[in-house]
Amino acid sequence: MTTVSVAMIGGLIAVLYGAITSRQLLGLSPGDARMQDIAAAIQEGAKAYLGRQYTTIAIVGVAVAVVMAVTLGWLSTTAFVIGAVLSGVAGFVGMTISVRANVRTAEAARTSLQGGLTAAFRSGAVTGMLVAGLGLLSIAVLFWYLTGPGGRLPNDRGIVEALTALAFGASLISIFARLGGGIFTKAADVGADLVGKVEAGIPEDDPRNPAVIADNVGDNVGDCAGMAADLFETYVVTLGVTMVSIALLVRADPAELMQLMGLPLVIGAVCIVTSIIGTYAVRLGRGSIMGALYKGFWASALLSIPALYVATRWVLGDLSAMIGGAGFLDAGADALTLDPDPGSAASFTGMDLFWCMLVGLAVTALIVWITEYYTGTAYRPVKSIAKASETGHGTNVIQGLAISLEATALPTLVIVVAVVVAYQLAGIIGIAFAATAMLAQAGMVVALDAYGPVTDNAGGIAEMAGLPDEVRERTDALDAVGNTTKAVTKGYAIGSAGLAALVLFGAYTTDLRTYFPDVTVDFSLSNPYVIVGLLLGALLPYLFGAFGMTAVGRAAGAVVEEVRGQFRDNPGIMAGTSRPNYGRTVDLVTRAAIREMIVPSLLPVLSPIAVYFIVRAVAGQANGFAALGAMLLGVIVSGLFVALSMTSGGGAWDNAKKYIEDGNHGGKGSEAHKAAVTGDTVGDPYKDTAGPAVNPMIKITNIVALLLLAALAGG
């Protein structure tokens, strides 16, 4: 059996798991008529939003596809379309399951906490396995077609470009979906809270609030569909760029290259299996809900260790043999092999690669642990924010900002150590394999994350349908851990981007040498155009964050005015005698989110092109390439910190509020609680709109640069 067929089987197993588990889920009771009514309204809103979002993206996508067809040819264009469509499919199917699992989770929570947990987590697992499975399938099928029927060598330029274009398709959808979904969910959430909780004094998820359905729709289109697109993109980019790097950098005969390029695919396949096994380990037992979820995570992570060993051994055979022979990564390039990056490790063994994979697993585990520390209610950071709430809104926000700044330190150190260790073991290829092993856990990580919006919705449905208090208590307990699991996924995605940055930059420099062998580009830090590129790259996450935050603020303001208008025009709403117009609010948020997502999403697509052409006009082509390359690293150097601080800080603010609601510092309704609600509101767009969208933004900047090189060289 070939590596590619193993990968395809792995991908199919994931899709099959999704299909079977979906059937099981849909077989659960969807509750009474009132619950089904509410769930139908959420389904309708989510479907309508995603429909319009995908239509808008399709317009942009078609325009991009036309440009690609002209500049890069049909192969890249086809790969681009595959990446885009499958990313959309993963998000859409995940959302479709999620909006059906919510009501079933609420119904199951009537009976037991375990029932609710299982329903919600299984729904998340469907999304998780689809993300990993479809991602793996897309790469494997493309690679199989091109090297098999297509008859190309594994390191043919066409394969490199097709894999890059596939990643571009996934990234383009991802940036729009992350940002559009993020704006939708937080505009609805913040707007509903401001006008409901703060002004009208009605509880969260009260059916009299006209924004309540929009809020629940937002959980699905933002935290489920948007997140799924993001992780699909991260998965495809990471595995793809690992294969591309092997093709570009490793000096070996085609058969050996074929094997080595298949290894990331096999890693993806075996980890899908360990993730599926892990999902069955999620059980309550005597521990906490978080503990139950962690059981699943740890089971799949620990099972991955032997699985990765076996996979590596099976693909590479003798793990102590040098890969690529003596000439591997040698500076003397021949027709087949491109110049290696200066400074790459001279050679490595299969065992070295296995150690690099363990580095990737260790990074994943450490990021989970650090995120838990910074966002969990049991530790200093969240407690310090809760304590600061006692002296008011201002000190709550000051402490939250302090924690958000601080939360960047440990993940950065972990990434730095991982880069150094993996590089010492196997050069840039080692870093690529560390990132691949990290992303191979995506099925499980996405499952943990996509569980969140389901429980959030379940709570909303329980409230709106007037289910007994203990049901709401159960869904609240399930929901509480969602803040941490959501923060974990974002730290994980951005952490992998930190690892992948050097690999992407390596691909850029190697491409540059291939396409423009006569241009000598000075990437040294003493070249001022490198500084210019670093500064402009570093600016992107700030500008992008500003757009995201402003969009949420503006759209939330529109929601407030819409809801105030409904209350004013129809006094029966507050009296509970007439039904608010939920659809109008959903529609308003839909239009706002679509409108606001376009300009910031195009920022990372157009900036690299603009920087290249402007600097080239001023200082020549070589400096144009230098500034563009530096921009790619500038965007990660600054984006890593912006994203980590926003996502961790936001999670900490949210849980500080929950910690106070648990009866600390005066509990619900106290002055400290009001201050904590302010912090939570501030954290919302931080953690769910601006912060997470930085990850696809970094990737898309890099991939656009790679495609620009190919286009400039004439396709």
Add this chain to the structure above:
Amino acid sequence: MTTVSVAMIGGLIAVLYGAITSRQLLGLSPGDARMQDIAAAIQEGAKAYLGRQYTTIAIVGVAVAVVMAVTLGWLSTTAFVIGAVLSGVAGFVGMTISVRANVRTAEAARTSLQGGLTAAFRSGAVTGMLVAGLGLLSIAVLFWYLTGPGGRLPNDRGIVEALTALAFGASLISIFARLGGGIFTKAADVGADLVGKVEAGIPEDDPRNPAVIADNVGDNVGDCAGMAADLFETYVVTLGVTMVSIALLVRADPAELMQLMGLPLVIGAVCIVTSIIGTYAVRLGRGSIMGALYKGFWASALLSIPALYVATRWVLGDLSAMIGGAGFLDAGADALTLDPDPGSAASFTGMDLFWCMLVGLAVTALIVWITEYYTGTAYRPVKSIAKASETGHGTNVIQGLAISLEATALPTLVIVVAVVVAYQLAGIIGIAFAATAMLAQAGMVVALDAYGPVTDNAGGIAEMAGLPDEVRERTDALDAVGNTTKAVTKGYAIGSAGLAALVLFGAYTTDLRTYFPDVTVDFSLSNPYVIVGLLLGALLPYLFGAFGMTAVGRAAGAVVEEVRGQFRDNPGIMAGTSRPNYGRTVDLVTRAAIREMIVPSLLPVLSPIAVYFIVRAVAGQANGFAALGAMLLGVIVSGLFVALSMTSGGGAWDNAKKYIEDGNHGGKGSEAHKAAVTGDTVGDPYKDTAGPAVNPMIKITNIVALLLLAALAGG
């Protein structure tokens, strides 16, 4: 007359201006006995704090001096001590005038707005001229001594090291003073507001508030003394590194080098004169107060243009002649001249340098304009925050954060364009001269800034002494523009750091080649240790910001508890029958600020050393140098954005509150106003503690790296 004697005369003129203006100021009426009483309490507190701060810094300074004496010799150590002592003197004298001008400003404001404006601005001008004058004198005297009686060539290693050590002395004081003063002022301010305005419901500066004197002391030790130390450091580093770069990079005979190295000194001298003339242009006329201050700024900036031309012409003679001859910046280095940076402009003329100076002036003017846009009440950003306050605390903070992120964009673009233009004109030397022309305006810029705390204090004294309402109205009007002028200085300081970064890095790489000619360091972005250095450098401003924010939060909390305790133990305070114990609060804040400043201040001193030794242990000396060099740029790439966003955002929040207090969105006491107060509180440590301290932090990291190289090479 030599360039050095012109510089010394310029420096003496500035000091003389300071002495005469101080005498004029002290000749004004200090008001009635009650006012003098209050002023005496502020003087006492400020003196006590600065005394303890300088004692603590002295302990650190002596330890550092001992290390320097052992590793770098007596010359560097002496220069270090001179830089440290003069920085302390500038801050101390400025503060001494400021705490005497405050009460005189309040008294003068009894008669007229112009009277108050003149008193406050003249006080600021004393500080401004002392900063520029002492800075210029310290460099000029050192350079004169070493090239004259010392008999050294202008590009002798001893001179390079002595100038670097002088800058280090200034920087070390600066980081402690900026951070300690920043923590003091904001802990007192936030604490006083929280417990006074929010809890007890008494107005700002109410004499019943035990923290009110501490708050007023804070203005002087933070916004005056701390700021003065910061700008002194920026001045000395910028002029010093320009001279060092000429010594390291320009290939010319000693006499020519001596002239060219004297040019930055002459620029400093002539701009002191134009700044002094500018101070007399500050008059109210029919325009606004801001307009009156701008008159002074524009007068000195416009006068600088011909002055710079004349100075350049006088120093260099024929402005169209190539400087340094054919071999200038040639790669073939000889014994006298060091390897130039690759990519530097091949040669330049005096006229090119003059254009670079105009670039520096343009950057200054644009940063003033951009800062005015982002923090002035007449424009979209502040208005948008005020509008967002209508929907609550949360949306105020969200919009403020959005503005703070956005505010980084235009200054970054200005800096990028300036780097490119100056570099095209005259290579790295061109960038250095742009930065020098920028810093030559320091006298005027510091005057505008140091004016702020005086008016702030004057308002406090007017309130506490029960002066008529119209006096308080006048001081409030004077104070309102202080937010913008303070933000301007910070943008100016960090902007110049952005320009200087490349120059400092150039000095680092050149030093490296001199001291370690056998070590080939790969500064390319494809070296992973470069990425490691960039990431670790980028982390520093975040970690530093976290420390600063946490320190303010913690110290402010302590103030709240102290004040609550005084109210509880002595009910006569609120009744107005007994005097609160102001001294105890001042003492508490003093101890807290001193304690909290130490660890974060040592962070940028020790981090470069740690990074070098750790990376060297793992990956060899060359990679240690690469990581250290990259760290220097990482800290500016991230620090520029952190500092710009914090200082602009903080200013915008503050003025959004003032805009609402002017009667917009419901005015004082409305819900929008309460939300705006929260934003202002959040902005306080952003703009006055964490943000501004990033500038000295960047410099100190760079200078420590330069000294480390010298020390490693054996002095």
